[in-house]
Amino acid sequence: MYQLTGVTRDYQKGRQTVHALAGLDLVIKDGDWLAIQGPTGHGKSTLLQILGALDRPTSGTVVFGGQDLARLRESQLTRVRATSIGFIFQSFNLIPTLSAQENVETALVPLGVASVERQERALRALTDVGLGDRARHLPSELSGGQQQRVAIARALVKQPTVLLADEPTGNLDEGTRDELMTLLEQPVHLGLHADDISQPECDHQGSIHHHLPEADQPGLSERHHHRRTRPGPGDDQ
Amino acid sequence: MFLTYLRRELRRRMRQAIFIALGLALGIGLVITVTAASSGVSSSQGTVLHSLYGVGTDVTVTQTPAAGSGGPARFGFGGGNSGSKPSAGTSFSRSVLTSGGLGALPSSDVTKISGLKDVSATAGALTLTDLKLSGTINAGASGGGSAGGSASGSKSSIKSSSFSVTGVDLANGALGPLSSGTITSGHNFSSADPTANVAVVNANYAKAENLTTGSTFKVAGTKFTVIGIVSVAQGSASADVYIPLARAQALASMKNEVNTVYVSAASAADISAVSSEISTALPKATVTTSSDLASEVTGSLSSASSLANNLGKWLAVAVLAAAFGLASLLTVSAVSRRVREFGTLKALGWRNRRILSQIMGEALAIGLIGGAAGVALGFGGAALVQALAPPLTATTQTSAPAGPGGAAGPGAGSGFARAAQSAAHTVSVHLTAPVTISAVLLAVVLALAGGLIAGSFGGWRAVRLRPADALARVV
Numbered sequence: 001m002y003q004l005t006g007v008t009r010d011y012q013k014g015r016q017t018v019h020a021l022a023g024l025d026l027v028i029k030d031g032d033w034l035a036i037q038g039p040t041g042h043g044k045s046t047l048l049q050i051l052g053a054l055d056r057p058t059s060g061t062v063v064f065g066g067q068d069l070a071r072l073r074e075s076q077l078t079r080v081r082a083t084s085i086g087f088i089f090q091s092f093n094l095i096p097t098l099s100a101q102e103n104v105e106t107a108l109v110p111l112g113v114a115s116v117e118r119q120e121r122a123l124r125a126l127t128d129v130g131l132g133d134r135a136r137h138l139p140s141e142l143s144g145g146q147q148q149r150v151a152i153a154r155a156l157v158k159q160p161t162v163l164l165a166d167e168p169t170g171n172l173d174e175g176t177r178d179e180l181m182t183l184l185e186q187p188v189h190l191g192l193h194a195d196d197i198s199q200p201e202c203d204h205q206g207s208i209h210h211h212l213p214e215a216d217q218p219g220l221s222e223r224h225h226h227r228r229t230r231p232g233p234g235d236d237q
Numbered sequence: 238m239f240l241t242y243l244r245r246e247l248r249r250r251m252r253q254a255i256f257i258a259l260g261l262a263l264g265i266g267l268v269i270t271v272t273a274a275s276s277g278v279s280s281s282q283g284t285v286l287h288s289l290y291g292v293g294t295d296v297t298v299t300q301t302p303a304a305g306s307g308g309p310a311r312f313g314f315g316g317g318n319s320g321s322k323p324s325a326g327t328s329f330s331r332s333v334l335t336s337g338g339l340g341a342l343p344s345s346d347v348t349k350i351s352g353l354k355d356v357s358a359t360a361g362a363l364t365l366t367d368l369k370l371s372g373t374i375n376a377g378a379s380g381g382g383s384a385g386g387s388a389s390g391s392k393s394s395i396k397s398s399s400f401s402v403t404g405v406d407l408a409n410g411a412l413g414p415l416s417s418g419t420i421t422s423g424h425n426f427s428s429a430d431p432t433a434n435v436a437v438v439n440a441n442y443a444k445a446e447n448l449t450t451g452s453t454f455k456v457a458g459t460k461f462t463v464i465g466i467v468s469v470a471q472g473s474a475s476a477d478v479y480i481p482l483a484r485a486q487a488l489a490s491m492k493n494e495v496n497t498v499y500v501s502a503a504s505a506a507d508i509s510a511v512s513s514e515i516s517t518a519l520p521k522a523t524v525t526t527s528s529d530l531a532s533e534v535t536g537s538l539s540s541a542s543s544l545a546n547n548l549g550k551w552l553a554v555a556v557l558a559a560a561f562g563l564a565s566l567l568t569v570s571a572v573s574r575r576v577r578e579f580g581t582l583k584a585l586g587w588r589n590r591r592i593l594s595q596i597m598g599e600a601l602a603i604g605l606i607g608g609a610a611g612v613a614l615g616f617g618g619a620a621l622v623q624a625l626a627p628p629l630t631a632t633t634q635t636s637a638p639a640g641p642g643g644a645a646g647p648g649a650g651s652g653f654a655r656a657a658q659s660a661a662h663t664v665s666v667h668l669t670a671p672v673t674i675s676a677v678l679l680a681v682v683l684a685l686a687g688g689l690i691a692g693s694f695g696g697w698r699a700v701r702l703r704p705a706d707a708l709a710r711v712v
Binding site: 082083093 | 238241242245246248249577578580581582583584585586587588589591703704705
């Protein structure tokens with residue numbers, strides 16, 4: 001699905017240039033579940049932003065869905081985000097003035113979905129994450145776990161090609177965390193095709209190291225889990 | 238989604254939104270009030286001019302008097318010559334019609350003017366004062382023909398009284414000083430009256446002198462019969478008595494002369510053309526158009542006018558500019574506080590255009606609310622101005638006072654001069670402050686402009702936002 005070649009991202013921080021990514025090569029296949037780990041400030045967010053078409057690399061290519069995201073104009077990137085990419089953020093990032101259902105609808109607005117259909121699909125997505133009865137609640141009336149579930153519904157309602165989650169359970173307590181990971185790992189309950197998200201059992205583990213130019217900086221290490229795809233029960237729900 | 242999001246955001250920011258709307262309302266309300274007061278003042282000025290010169294008069298022609306001319310006002314005593322010394326103990330009573338500070342124009346000039354292109358009507362008139370002196374001459378008073386009196390020794394006891402008389406051109410009654418009044422009793426002059434000793438009397442003067450239709454009184458020693466009472470606008474300048482022009486000419490010894498010509502132009506656009514044509518035709522005459530008069534008007538009306546136009550306008554503009562600035566600042570700060578929100582929407586694939594229209598919509602909604610409140614405030618302010626404004630006065634000098642020439646009369650010089658001074662007309666009007674449709678439309682435009690400006694500033698701030706920056710955590 002993704003093919004990154006020689007991706008570099010530099011930032012200007014005051015008078016210094018920060019090399020967040022330096023010459024990264026990465027391939028992510030369809031159905032893969034990729035977890036990126038590493039200390040903060042070492043390029044995780046940067047990589048996520050580039051994968052999510054939120055940012056463009058300083059150099060290199062990012063092939064996704066047959067297009068090089070590095071070469072696209074801002075408006076084209078916006079289109080890619082609208083149709084193909086689902087985001088889940090650590091701090092939920094729900095619109096505080098809109099209800100749960102309306103928040104889910106915001107994902108469908110750029111796709112020009114008619115309002116009746118939009119409301120239906122949003123409600124269904126909320127029901128799938130178990131919040132059908134909280135559709136009219138504002139984020140301030142929902143617990144952290146519930147807010148993140150709304151965010152998940154929002155990310156998935158448009159049936160994206162890829163789901164990007166930036167520490168999705170970082171702001172949640174342990175119990176809720178488990179609950180949510182279970183949710184993310186149950187494609188059936190999320191109404192997805194089994195091909196889109198793999199089962200979490202890891203049967204192969206590899207790691208990719210890439211070196212940052214400064215020798216004293218710890219490298220970003222990625223554990224690349226290869227998941228086997230198998231159809232789940234009742235996947236035609 | 239658009240309206241829902243808009244409504245919810247305004248509700249979240251309600252206090253700030255109300256604050257901005259109030260600021261706009263204040264500015265817009267002030268603009269409307271000042272506009273209303275301004276137009277009220279202009280129409281008051283129009284009323285003043287109409288009451289001074291009659292409806293339909295666009296140009297007036299007068300002449301400054303040459304020294305020693307201008308309605309000879311000779312008081313003859315004893316043998317009727319000025320200069321002969323009256324004997325002590327003589328009592329006298331004389332009344333004359335004087336032309337005051339206005340010079341004489343031959344009637345032929347009136348004809349000349351009416352023949353000019355673009356002139357639709359002319360009417361000549363004699364604006365005069367009937368001055369009556371009566372009393373006794375004491376011994377030892379120095380006589381002489383000098384005005385100003387060189388009274389030495391004992392003063393003579395002389396009473397003076399006067400009233401204003403205007404001789405009107407009966408053929409052109411629609412123009413001129415009588416045209417702005419309404420007949421409340423009796424009737425106006427008919428064409429049969431030019432040589433008759435008939436008078437139409439001002440209602441106020443009639444009341445003061447106890448005159449009714451059919452009463453008789455004296456003008457310059459000649460008996461006149463009242464045929465009608467005319468009522469003129471409160472305080473407007475007008476004569477006490479109107480008589481036919483021919484009679485006035487005869488009694489003032491100004492045969493075939495007038496001292497004011499009222500001219501009406503074919504259309505408002507022709508007024509300046511007419512004015513220059515008359516100046517060319519009559520080089521020595523003073524030609525005054527209604528706009529010249531407007532600038533000569535003094536008194537509280539003209540102060541109100543400059544107040545409304547200068548201070549008022551600038552104040553309104555300043556408040557409005559402040560309101561716009563405030564709205565813009567607050568909108569930008571509100572957008573800054575929603576950085577994360579907009580970043581998220583961009584991450585979800587919302588285009589800049591869409592986010593911009595959301596921000597614009599919010600700003601315009603606030604603008605319209607402010608505009609509506611502003612219109613209400615404007616109406617209130619205008620009503621307040623109308624209720625609280627004291628009656629405004631306007632005074633104009635019809636011509637330069639030059640004093641009567643050739644006045645004689647012992648010790649009576651100064652009093653006489655005062656009485657025969659050229660007319661200074663004072664008119665009192667009540668200020669209205671009408672709010673017009675165009676003022677309301679102006680308010681709507683201003684409200685939308687305020688919204689657009691504020692929205693643009695906010696939108697610019699939002700568009701510049703990179704989603705990556707908006708969502709960045711502390712690195």
